[in-house]
Amino acid sequence: xxxxxxxxxxxxxxxxxxxxxxxxxxxxxxxxxxxxxxxxxxxxxxxxxxxxxxxxxxxxxxxxxxxxxxxxxxxxxxxxxxxxxxxxxxxxxxxxxxxxxxxxxxxxxxxxxxxxxxxxxxxx
Numbered sequence: 001x002x003x004x005x006x007x008x009x010x011x012x013x014x015x016x017x018x019x020x021x022x023x024x025x026x027x028x029x030x031x032x033x034x035x036x037x038x039x040x041x042x043x044x045x046x047x048x049x050x051x052x053x054x055x056x057x058x059x060x061x062x063x064x065x066x067x068x069x070x071x072x073x074x075x076x077x078x079x080x081x082x083x084x085x086x087x088x089x090x091x092x093x094x095x096x097x098x099x100x101x102x103x104x105x106x107x108x109x110x111x112x113x114x115x116x117x118x119x120x121x122x123x124x
Contacts, residue, residue: 018075022084027060029071039068047085047111049073049099056100058085059107073100085111 018031027044030036039060046061055072058081062068071078085091091111099108 018071020071020075020077020081022077022080027069027081027084029069029075037069041084043068045113046109047088047091049096049108049110050106051099051102051108052105058082 018029021028021030025042026038026040028036028038039062043063044060045063045065048059048061050057050059050070057070057072058078059067060069071081075081086093086096088111092109095108095110099106099110102108
């Protein structure tokens, strides 16, 4: 009867193991069993939110237009990353709100530097 609640709690516990760290020059993401990946803020070219199977992932793209970092909604330190990203000039707050309310599989671009990014349709 409450299977959906158990799944939500399990997902929240899993996502909290991911850690996002924002420093003066970089954004880093790490999780148990994964290497820590860093992206220089100067190299950040686009940000999107991917919705799929009840998960919400933040996707950060590097200067080459390829996905450089990804972290789940609920990651430890996420609030600091969102504060930084939302302060970027041209960040689309409406798109972020639509993404967070959405229940369908979709990628929502929320910020883009003066480059064109072909956003993925799903997480690889």
